[in-house]
Amino acid sequence: MLNTSNNNTRKMIVINGGHFSSLDGFYDEASKVFMKDTDWKVGTLDGFDDILYGGFGVFENNEKIEILWKNSQKSQEDLGLKTTQKFYQNKIIQGKPFNIELIQQKLNDLNEGKGQTLFQILVEIIESHKNIILELD
Structure with a gap:
């Protein structure tokens, strides 16, 4: 069948x-x-x-x-580059419990056109x- x-x-x-x-x-x-x-x-x-x-x-x-x-x-567009940069920057400012090094790397990748x-x-x-x-x- x-x-x-x-x-x-x-x-x-x-x-x-x-x-x-x-x-x-x-x-x-x-x-x-x-x-x-x-x-x-x-x-x-x-x-x-x-x-x-x-x-x-x-x-x-x-x-x-x-x-x-x-x-x-x-x-x-709304959830694009600028919003994502701000998202990561806010996590870096907040600090714990976030892994700042990892988030900084994600932000760097984003700024270099490699991140999501x-x-x-x-x-x-x-x-x-x-x-x-x-x-x-």
């Missing part, structure tokens, strides 16, 4: 870049679309990665889902989950 499973069997979750212009705004949007009806809120990159495993939000562990990131070009922006980091986090298809719109 031919396996006819396709994307129609995947749950669609929409992140709308028009709803935010900062990393905190992204976390609010992610909390709303992934964790609705729960008290838990996304507040870190690791926390965002954690919810993508499923099981305590709008989809189950390893459930096949598709994420449609609307207005992704706006998000790419926050947008690229978020996309990489999503794509690291094999049960998730990401579509940038």
Whole structure:
């Protein structure tokens, strides 16, 4: 028998870049679309990665889902070079518990055109989950 499973069997979750212009705004949007009806809120990159495993939000562990990131070009600009530089600079200023040397290296890489922006980091986090298809719109 031919396996006819396709994307129609995947749950669609929409992140709308028009709803935010900062990393905190992204976390609010992610909390709303992934964790609705729960008290838990996304507040870190690791926390965002954690919810993508499923099981305590709008989809189950390893459930096949598709994420449609609307207005992704706006998000790419909003969470681009300047925002990422500020993100790392704030961590360096804050100090502990952050690894300042590692963060300084990430900032240096970014300034030399070798590092990832926050947008690229978020996309990489999503794509690291094999049960998730990401579509940038």
